[in-house]
Amino acid sequence: xxxxxxxxxxxxxxxxxxxxLVSLIGISFFAWIYLSTLQVEEVESATFVNLTNAPMLExxxxxxxxxxxIQFLAGNKNxxxxxxxxxxxxxxxxxxQQVLEQIAEIxxxxxxxxxLLQEVDEGAKRTGHADQLAALLNLLPKEYxxxxxxFYWKADFVPHPSVMGSVGMKLSTISKYQITEATRYALTSxxxxxxxxxxxxxxRAILEIQLPITNSGTLNVMNTxxxxxxxxxxxxxxxxxxxxGLITKKQAQGHDNIIIGGDFNLLSSSFAYNLLDTKGKSYYxxxxxxxxxxxEVLGSIPSIExxxxxxxxxxxxxxxxxxxxxxxxxTIDYLFYTNALTLVGQKVRSNDTLLISDHLPVIGxxxxx
Amino acid sequence: xxxxxxxxxxxxKKQSAALLDTIKPIFDSSAIELxxxxxxxxxxxxxLASELELxxxxxLLILGGDGTFHEVVNGMLGRQDGMALPIGLIPGGSGNSVAxxxxxxxxxxxxxxxxxxxxxxxxxxxxxxNDSVIFSINLVGWGLxxxxxxxxxxxxxxGPSRYTVxxxxxxxxxxxxxxxxxxxDKTIVGDFTFVVACNSIHIGKGMKMAPxxxxxxxxxxxxxxxxxxxxxxxxxxxxxxxxxxxINEPEVxxxxxxxxxxxxxxxxxxxxxxxxxxxxxxxxxxxxxxIKIFA
Numbered sequence: 277x278x279x280x281x282x283x284x285x286x287x288x289x290x291x292x293x294x295x296x297l298v299s300l301i302g303i304s305f306f307a308w309i310y311l312s313t314l315q316v317e318e319v320e321s322a323t324f325v326n327l328t329n330a331p332m333l334e335x336x337x338x339x340x341x342x343x344x345x346i347q348f349l350a351g352n353k354n355x356x357x358x359x360x361x362x363x364x365x366x367x368x369x370x371x372x373q374q375v376l377e378q379i380a381e382i383x384x385x386x387x388x389x390x391x392l393l394q395e396v397d398e399g400a401k402r403t404g405h406a407d408q409l410a411a412l413l414n415l416l417p418k419e420y421x422x423x424x425x426x427f428y429w430k431a432d433f434v435p436h437p438s439v440m441g442s443v444g445m446k447l448s449t450i451s452k453y454q455i456t457e458a459t460r461y462a463l464t465s466x467x468x469x470x471x472x473x474x475x476x477x478x479x480r481a482i483l484e485i486q487l488p489i490t491n492s493g494t495l496n497v498m499n500t501x502x503x504x505x506x507x508x509x510x511x512x513x514x515x516x517x518x519x520x521g522l523i524t525k526k527q528a529q530g531h532d533n534i535i536i537g538g539d540f541n542l543l544s545s546s547f548a549y550n551l552l553d554t555k556g557k558s559y560y561x562x563x564x565x566x567x568x569x570x571x572e573v574l575g576s577i578p579s580i581e582x583x584x585x586x587x588x589x590x591x592x593x594x595x596x597x598x599x600x601x602x603x604x605x606x607t608i609d610y611l612f613y614t615n616a617l618t619l620v621g622q623k624v625r626s627n628d629t630l631l632i633s634d635h636l637p638v639i640g641x642x643x644x645x
Numbered sequence: 646x647x648x649x650x651x652x653x654x655x656x657x658k659k660q661s662a663a664l665l666d667t668i669k670p671i672f673d674s675s676a677i678e679l680x681x682x683x684x685x686x687x688x689x690x691x692x693l694a695s696e697l698e699l700x701x702x703x704x705l706l707i708l709g710g711d712g713t714f715h716e717v718v719n720g721m722l723g724r725q726d727g728m729a730l731p732i733g734l735i736p737g738g739s740g741n742s743v744a745x746x747x748x749x750x751x752x753x754x755x756x757x758x759x760x761x762x763x764x765x766x767x768x769x770x771x772x773x774x775n776d777s778v779i780f781s782i783n784l785v786g787w788g789l790x791x792x793x794x795x796x797x798x799x800x801x802x803x804g805p806s807r808y809t810v811x812x813x814x815x816x817x818x819x820x821x822x823x824x825x826x827x828x829x830d831k832t833i834v835g836d837f838t839f840v841v842a843c844n845s846i847h848i849g850k851g852m853k854m855a856p857x858x859x860x861x862x863x864x865x866x867x868x869x870x871x872x873x874x875x876x877x878x879x880x881x882x883x884x885x886x887x888x889x890x891x892i893n894e895p896e897v898x899x900x901x902x903x904x905x906x907x908x909x910x911x912x913x914x915x916x917x918x919x920x921x922x923x924x925x926x927x928x929x930x931x932x933x934x935x936i937k938i939f940a
Contacts, residue, residue, distance in 0.1 A: 308877070311875060311876040311877045312875050312876075312877040312878075313875065314873075314875070315875075320836075321823055321835075321836065322835070323833065323834065323835025323836060323871060323872075324833075324834050324835065325831050325832065325833045325834075325835075326831065326832040326833075326834075327830060327831060327832075328827075328830045328831065328832060398895055399895035399896065405895055406895075407895055421830075421831065427873055430873065430875070431875075432875055432877045432878055432881075444895065458834070
């Protein structure tokens with residue numbers, strides 16, 4: 277009897293130690309994830325840099341805005357990376373340098389006043405831990421040294437076989453004009469993902485910069501990249517609602533001049549949806565675009581008329597990555613703007629940008645009131 | 646030839662008296678007369694350098710660390726008569742950053758360099774605050790570096806390990822601060838983990854905070870760590886301070902500038918030459934080759 281009790285006590289001690297050990301491992305694991313990934317507030321100030329004596333926007337002037345998802349300088353070889361379901365290896369350093377120089381050439385040739393870039397890597401293993409924005413700024417004229425960035429994917433180590441290292445990707449906005457505020461707004465994560473997956477995956481955001489207009493208020497320029505592959509739940513609907521909520525709030529605060537551009541990962545019409553093959557359609561909502569709340573209120577570049585018009589192919593902004601040698605077949609990158617701004621011109625530059633990124637630059641010219 | 650030697654008995658491991666016995670024969674053998682003054686209180690070295698009659702001396706020597714050197718330089722540059730003697734450093738502190746840069750960490754070697762009377766000019770950082778000016782010979786730090794200093798004061802009961810414990814606590818807390826940093830032709834408004842401006846390569850006990858720094862180039866070397874760094878990365882980057890490779894990390898930006906300004910949203914104390922003194926906002930101007938030292 278005594279021996280039985282003694283064994284029982286030993287078993288209890290062992291069980292206690294085992295539970296304690298498992299608990300400690302569990303706590304350490306969650307603590308590691310928390311400490312090694314991007315932790316952000318819903319709204320937080322972003323860092324911005326101004327060149328000394330940077331000019332201010334003038335009322336009545338034209339402003340050219342270029343938005344471009346530069347695909348972390350991978351170059352558009354119809355790369356099918358792991359997040360698209362493929363097995364392609366990451367771009368080489370020489371390839372990245374070549375693409376960087378091509379992007380700089382396009383920006384210099386277009387001479388935009390504001391550049392909105394998505395998928396800009398910094399500190400990522402896949403791109404040699406380089407700061408791609410800093411490298412790009414070195415190739416651009418000095419007037420572009422006003423800029424702000426916000427990370428939307430950052431983790432010290434992602435234990436995915438195709439990553440196995442750090443990730444760092446950001447939204448970057450470059451301006452010829454003086455910036456007075458920069459703010460990062462968090463967008464919802466993919467609803468169906470676990471907390472662990474949400475920490476390891478991109479944390480979508482809007483980067484807003486405020487440009488003062490001499491004696492006449494401000495221009496608020498927002499840069500974003502909405503979730504991809506999120507049709508399994510209502511993530512896209514929520515993110516669009518958050519975008520519109522922010523714009524409505526800004527307008528209520530008296531900021532009438534607003535432009536938001538970027539990679540929205542959404543089609544804008546059923547016409548555009550029906551142009552895609554079966555695989556292409558699987559990424560989008562068959563019952564209608566989630567962009568509707570934006571399209572009902574804001575002007576769009578490309579406009580819906582152009583996207584649905586006879587020359588619709590001229591306004592495609594993205595090439596699919598799952599088909600070798602594919603050409604652009606959809607429009608998912610946009611510039612949206614409030615009606616306080618007058619549209620002067622719009623285009624998608626495709627003649628010499630097809631091989632630079634799987635997205636094409638969208639360009640709009642606006643008159644500042 | 647006559648030198649006045651300011652000895653700080655509280656420096657480092659409080660072995661100044663023993664060190665003095667070691668180096669004094671070096672001066673005696675070169676027929677150099679030493680007038681030894683021992684400091685009695687914090688700020689005494691500054692007072693001595695500021696008020697001592699120096700006319701009959703050929704140099705002002707220090708047996709102490711960075712803190713004592715800081716005091717002497719501030720006293721000397723604040724003298725009413727404008728008199729400035731060459732300064733000799735005999736390392737005896739817990740941090741001997743400038744001596745480290747000069748390759749004179751050994752007190753005997755330092756004493757021999759002084760006897761050899763070779764001199765050189767080095768820069769001094771002039772830090773303008775609200776209504777005062779402080780001179781720095783080593784570093785001006787803000788952010789995490791001051792947090793660690795403050796925290797370690799409340800952990801004195803832990804002894805020398807308080808710095809390690811304080812560093813771990815502050816890294817886990819990682820209080821970033823928003824500030825405007827004006828450097829070269831840029832104005833950076835952002836959240837920072839810390840900003841350290843160095844005149845010397847080394848800080849503290851041999852950390853190569855600013856591996857590209859030169860003592861006489863008229864430039865401050867700024868090491869800026871933004872708030873985007875994760876705690877895990879911070880823990881992995883900090884050991885690289887000992888060999889200077891931290892400046893290659895993506896979260897670290899390195900500037901060299903003849904002047905800079907820092908305007909935090911909330912003003913805070915600074916770490917100047919290892920001491921928690923002064924307050925932001927600051928405008929720093931490097932005074933090129935402002936003091937002469939024996940080296």
